[in-house]
Amino acid sequence: MSSLLEKVKRFEPPKEKKFLHTLFEGFFTFLFTPDITTHGKGVHIRDRMDLKRTMVIVVLALQLCYIFGTYNIGHQHFLALGQHVAFLEAVHLKLLHGLIKILPVFIVTHIVGLGIEFFYAAKKGHGIEEGFLVTGALIPLIMPPDIPLWILALAVAFAVILGKEAFGGTGMNVVNIALLARAFVFFAYPGEISGDRCWVSGLEFEGTVATGEVYGWVHHLFDGLFKGLGLATFGDGGAAVVDGFSGATPLALAKGGWESVTAHYSAAQMFWGDLPGSVGETCKPAIMAGALMLAVTGIASWRIMLSMILGAAFMGIMFNWWGFDAHMNMPWQYHFYMGSFWFAMAFMATDPVTASNTNTGKWIYGFFIGVLGIVIRVMNAAYPEGWMLAILFMNVWAPLIDHFVVQANMKRRMKRARVVAN
Amino acid sequence: MRKGFTRLILITSFLFLQQLAQAQNPGGDGMKGLSVTLLAVVVLIAFFVIIQVADNLVRIEARKSGVDDQEGRFSVLPGFRDFFRRKIPAYAEGARFVSLKAGHNINLEGQAPAVIDAGTKAATFAVQPPNFRGMLPIPKVVVEVGSTVKAGDHLFFDKTNEAVKYVAPVSGEVIAVNRGERRSIREVVILADREQQYRQLPAFDLEYSSREELVNFLLDSGGWSLLRQRPFDVVASHTDVPENIFISTFDTAPLAPDLNFVVQGRGAAFQKGLDVLGKLTKGKVWLGLDGNGQNAPSPVFTQAKGVEKCWFAGKHPAGNVGVQIHHVAPITPKSIVWTLGVQEVITLGALFSERCFNAERIVALTGAELHEPKYVRTSIGANIGELLKGNLAEGNVRLVSGDVLSGEKTASAGYLNFYDDQATVLAEGDFHELFGWLLPDLATPSVSKALSGSRFPDTVYRANTNMHGEPRAFVITGQYEEMLPMDIYPQHLMKAILTNDYEKMEGLGIYELIEEDVALCEFACTSKQPLQQILRTGLDMMNEQG
Numbered sequence: 001m002s003s004l005l006e007k008v009k010r011f012e013p014p015k016e017k018k019f020l021h022t023l024f025e026g027f028f029t030f031l032f033t034p035d036i037t038t039h040g041k042g043v044h045i046r047d048r049m050d051l052k053r054t055m056v057i058v059v060l061a062l063q064l065c066y067i068f069g070t071y072n073i074g075h076q077h078f079l080a081l082g083q084h085v086a087f088l089e090a091v092h093l094k095l096l097h098g099l100i101k102i103l104p105v106f107i108v109t110h111i112v113g114l115g116i117e118f119f120y121a122a123k124k125g126h127g128i129e130e131g132f133l134v135t136g137a138l139i140p141l142i143m144p145p146d147i148p149l150w151i152l153a154l155a156v157a158f159a160v161i162l163g164k165e166a167f168g169g170t171g172m173n174v175v176n177i178a179l180l181a182r183a184f185v186f187f188a189y190p191g192e193i194s195g196d197r198c199w200v201s202g203l204e205f206e207g208t209v210a211t212g213e214v215y216g217w218v219h220h221l222f223d224g225l226f227k228g229l230g231l232a233t234f235g236d237g238g239a240a241v242v243d244g245f246s247g248a249t250p251l252a253l254a255k256g257g258w259e260s261v262t263a264h265y266s267a268a269q270m271f272w273g274d275l276p277g278s279v280g281e282t283c284k285p286a287i288m289a290g291a292l293m294l295a296v297t298g299i300a301s302w303r304i305m306l307s308m309i310l311g312a313a314f315m316g317i318m319f320n321w322w323g324f325d326a327h328m329n330m331p332w333q334y335h336f337y338m339g340s341f342w343f344a345m346a347f348m349a350t351d352p353v354t355a356s357n358t359n360t361g362k363w364i365y366g367f368f369i370g371v372l373g374i375v376i377r378v379m380n381a382a383y384p385e386g387w388m389l390a391i392l393f394m395n396v397w398a399p400l401i402d403h404f405v406v407q408a409n410m411k412r413r414m415k416r417a418r419v420v421a422n
Numbered sequence: 423m424r425k426g427f428t429r430l431i432l433i434t435s436f437l438f439l440q441q442l443a444q445a446q447n448p449g450g451d452g453m454k455g456l457s458v459t460l461l462a463v464v465v466l467i468a469f470f471v472i473i474q475v476a477d478n479l480v481r482i483e484a485r486k487s488g489v490d491d492q493e494g495r496f497s498v499l500p501g502f503r504d505f506f507r508r509k510i511p512a513y514a515e516g517a518r519f520v521s522l523k524a525g526h527n528i529n530l531e532g533q534a535p536a537v538i539d540a541g542t543k544a545a546t547f548a549v550q551p552p553n554f555r556g557m558l559p560i561p562k563v564v565v566e567v568g569s570t571v572k573a574g575d576h577l578f579f580d581k582t583n584e585a586v587k588y589v590a591p592v593s594g595e596v597i598a599v600n601r602g603e604r605r606s607i608r609e610v611v612i613l614a615d616r617e618q619q620y621r622q623l624p625a626f627d628l629e630y631s632s633r634e635e636l637v638n639f640l641l642d643s644g645g646w647s648l649l650r651q652r653p654f655d656v657v658a659s660h661t662d663v664p665e666n667i668f669i670s671t672f673d674t675a676p677l678a679p680d681l682n683f684v685v686q687g688r689g690a691a692f693q694k695g696l697d698v699l700g701k702l703t704k705g706k707v708w709l710g711l712d713g714n715g716q717n718a719p720s721p722v723f724t725q726a727k728g729v730e731k732c733w734f735a736g737k738h739p740a741g742n743v744g745v746q747i748h749h750v751a752p753i754t755p756k757s758i759v760w761t762l763g764v765q766e767v768i769t770l771g772a773l774f775s776e777r778c779f780n781a782e783r784i785v786a787l788t789g790a791e792l793h794e795p796k797y798v799r800t801s802i803g804a805n806i807g808e809l810l811k812g813n814l815a816e817g818n819v820r821l822v823s824g825d826v827l828s829g830e831k832t833a834s835a836g837y838l839n840f841y842d843d844q845a846t847v848l849a850e851g852d853f854h855e856l857f858g859w860l861l862p863d864l865a866t867p868s869v870s871k872a873l874s875g876s877r878f879p880d881t882v883y884r885a886n887t888n889m890h891g892e893p894r895a896f897v898i899t900g901q902y903e904e905m906l907p908m909d910i911y912p913q914h915l916m917k918a919i920l921t922n923d924y925e926k927m928e929g930l931g932i933y934e935l936i937e938e939d940v941a942l943c944e945f946a947c948t949s950k951q952p953l954q955q956i957l958r959t960g961l962d963m964m965n966e967q968g
Contacts, residue, residue, distance in 0.1 A: 004856070005854055005856075029859075029892065031856065031857070032854035032855060032856055032857075032858065033854060033855045033857075033858030033859050033888070033890060033891065034854065034889070034891075034892060035851075035852045035853050035854050035888070036852075036888075036889045036892070037850055037851050037852050037887040037888055037889060038887045038888075038889060039831075039952065039955075040830065040831035041830055041831070041954070041955065042828075042937075042941075042944060042952050042953075042954040042955055043826065043827050043828070043941055043944045043945045043954070044820065044822055044826040044827070044829065044831065044846075044848060044887050045528075045676075045826050045827075045848065045867065045885040045886070045887060045945060046887075046888070046889050046890050046891070046945060046947075046950060047867070047868045047869055047870065047890065047945055047946050047947070047948070048863050048866040048867070048868040048870070048873055048890050049868050049869075049870040049872065049873065049890075049891075049946075049948050050859060050890055050891020050892070050894075050948060050950065051891065051892075051894045051897060051898075051948055051949060052859035052860075052891060053859050053860070053872070053891075054872075054897075054898065054948055056859070056860060057872055127892055129894060129895075130894075131897075168895075169895065170894065170895060170897065171894065171895030171896055171897040171949070172895060296871065297870070297871050297872035298870060298871035298872065299872060301899075301900065306430070306433075310433060313437070352897055352898050352899045352900075353897055355899070356899075357899040357900070357911075357913060357914070358899075358900075358903075358911060358914075359900055359903065362900070402914075406911055406914050406926075406930070409909065409910075409911060409929075409930065409931075410926070410929030410930060412909070413752075413754075413929060413930075413931055414929065416752055416754060417754035417755060417756065
């Protein structure tokens with residue numbers, strides 16, 4: 001290990017080259033934990049936990065979503081074309097197609113996001129902070145699989161510069177960076193991220209007629225290999241989609257009530273995630289496993305998760321009670337089958353920087369996200385899903401919630417002082 | 423936690439009942455299902471309340487009639503409440519008992535066994551003006567290098583507060599007055615005589631003297647320097663009368679000395695000290711007693727007279743006097759309270775019972791980097807190198823006066839701080855670790871549930887001084903609250919200090935804290951923030967404001 005350390009140290013650029021030095025520091029601390037020790041005053045020992053480890057646990061919790069999401073991209077693609085319809089048929093093709101879609105998204109997100117992070121770290125003269133580790137892992141999961149890369153790059157740059165660096169870097173941002181990137185796409189390029197057309201990858205639309213895309217060189221490259229191995233191949237592509245294909249997500253259908261959803265997707269399908277949607281949000285068990293991991297390790301607040309479930313359930317029940325239209329009349333528990341509720345709960349609302357800081361505040365914060373998300377989902381015809389907006393909205397309100405909680409603490413103390421003084 | 427659990431049960435039962443109601447009545451509309459559910463929940467709660475009330479009545483009746491010899495034997499719901507409440511140990515029955523949930527015990531290797539090693543002696547001792555907070559950096563030193571002093575003779579005093587005299591802990595020759603930055607005086611060093619000589623104090627009649635006479639006696643005899651004042655943790659002001667005086671009789675810090683052991687055979691002096699303190703306050707003298715153990719603490723503490731007692735059970739920092747004050751009579755901006763350590767009370771008592779300044783200290787030498795951790799009998803301000811001679815492990819180690827959370831780094835030429843009764847030796851962690859942030863690590867203490875730390879609370883660790891990460895901005899929330907058993911929001915307080923928001927600092931309770939209280943928060947901090955340093959900056963700011 002020490003010899004490796006020396007080898008790596010030999011590459012250290014001089015301190016005058018700020019950008020290179022920051023870059024080196026970033027990679028060096030990725031490889032080795034630094035040898036800095038505690039100061040003479042204050043604590044002499046420190047907890048093993050640091051921000052890098054915290055962030056990496058979140059990234060690990062996302063891995064099941066990545067695996068399923070990648071596979072599901074391919075599966076939905078073939079399902080739309082009517083090929084390899086069974087879930088576990090032609091696994092290699094589906095996985096490869098998924099990788100071809102997700103890897104560029106992942107790489108572009110990181111090149112743009114980390115590039116900006118490195119630039120600002122060098123400019124401000126501090127170490128590279130880990131915030132983007134999680135943001136960068138989240139962004140590909142909340143985008144449609146076919147998101148144009150330039151739009152993605154623009155969105156990431158927008159979110160990181162205006163959402164984070166403008167406020168002072170990791171730990172200082174007001175709103176969730178990953179959601180800000182998604183909101184940017186949502187409002188600037190709504191065609192790419194809403195409607196029925198964007199959720200299945202590799203389709204081309206002419207008017208209302210959809211065909212499969214003509215496969216590119218990567219597909220062909222692997223086709224050669226697959227042919228050699230005697231496996232199924234992609235072929236040339238350009239096949240027509242099956243009759244009756246719509247590409248609509250359950251939420252788009254939910255306006256017509258639960259029956260019109262179940263006409264397309266069974267409850268089990270929605271639970272296990274075999275349906276179109278953003279990459280990471282479809283498979284509920286994978287998300288729940290991640291959520292459980294975060295709650296058990298104490299990385300994410302179980303208070304926020306629980307109160308968000310309560311808030312959503314409460315609002316669902318209220319709507320049932322009101323019962324104005326078909327969507328409102330849909331039994332409240334079915335809301336949990338559709339859309340990205342679980343993903344938003346586990347990974348978005350629990351971001352410690354943008355959530356409420358106080359435990360009391362966390363209950364309120366989570367509850368209102370739950371309430372607002374369902375309100376937007378049910379009442380606003382323009383936005384089929386509400387969690388992104390609900391969380392961004394509550395991110396903005398979180399400091400106010402904390403303010404009142406903290407004020408209550410101060411009042412308590414003041415009252416006590418007065419009692420003692422009398 | 424208990425609240426959360428109750429809520430959880432309520433919620434799950436609610437959801438369950440809702441499902442049940444719907445399964446039973448699939449054709450019914452939502453409205454009906456909802457009202458049925460609500461009704462069911464109300465019935466359930468009413469049922470539960472009735473049972474609880476009846477249960478309590480049985481309990482009370484059984485206790486009244488004397489058939490219930492142990493708590494809870496006659497209750498219908500045996501043990502339900504005991505799941506959530508720490509059982510009050512039998513020895514603390516009927517007394518004021520505070521159970522603290524927040525906190526964490528850091529178990530380190532190198533605990534001293536309860537034997538005093540008579541062979542270990544220090545030859546040089548020092549009184550260090552920087553130990554007395556609130557004093558100017560350059561006090562007036564009244565002895566010269568080469569002069570001989572008796573234990574209890576005046577060494578120096580603060581030029582702005584001449585009444586408080588700081589005295590020699592041992593008799594011998596003053597061999598050095600060491601200076602630090604800008605000619606500030608760092609330490610006055612005494613080479614101790616083999617046979618100790620004491621400055622004989624006049625007999626003092628505690629019963630018939632006024633408070634003023636007592637104060638003057640303490641100021642002159644050196645006893646005053648033993649009293650510390652909160653807020654700010656400064657040497658007590660002799661013009662103020664404290665509302666209460668607090669003494670914690672147990673120390674929960676890592677490897678801290680067992681005060682039950684330390685106080686053995688010195689009960690009379692301790693009681694005398696308490697009597698003296700009783701004369702100094704307009705309120706009460708409070709003893710914080712340890713309610714954690716299987717057995718009761720030393721009778722010196724439990725049977726102390728003329729004091730109020732309160733039991734505390736919980737992990738570190740339950741033994742910190744600041745935490746105990748918070749739960750007994752919280753410090754307000756206008757209040758003044760004094761605090762002392764147990765051995766300081768003994769020295770205070772000895773001024774009256776032995777009529778001399780007896781600075782004897784039983785000090786725990788602890789830490790994994792010692793061949794043999796042990797207790798030694800020495801005096802205030804002993805030289806650390808001499809105490810640890812031949813006992814240090816090879817390698818790069820750090821010597822700390824005090825515990826690893828709030829002690830001060832020193833060298834083998836350094837001295838124990840005035841108020842410390844512990845020295846700790848631990849390994850320096852100035853090395854790199856390959857993927858140290860990624861690999862699972864069970865050998866380093868941690869409060870995080872992501873590592874094993876809080877899962878196996880009895881694990882004993884060998885810690886080093888590595889930071890285990892780089893400093894970052896505040897990111898994780900709720901972490902400090904779990905480490906500080908007080909109704910305080912430490913993170914908001916720290917931010918208020920960093921932004922110089924005086925009003926918020928006061929409102930959020932800065933007066934109730936000193937460094938040692940947030941030390942565990944600093945240990946746990948994922949962002950590696952220097953909380954103790956930030957807090958001291960804030961306290962100094964508030965102190966300057968007056």
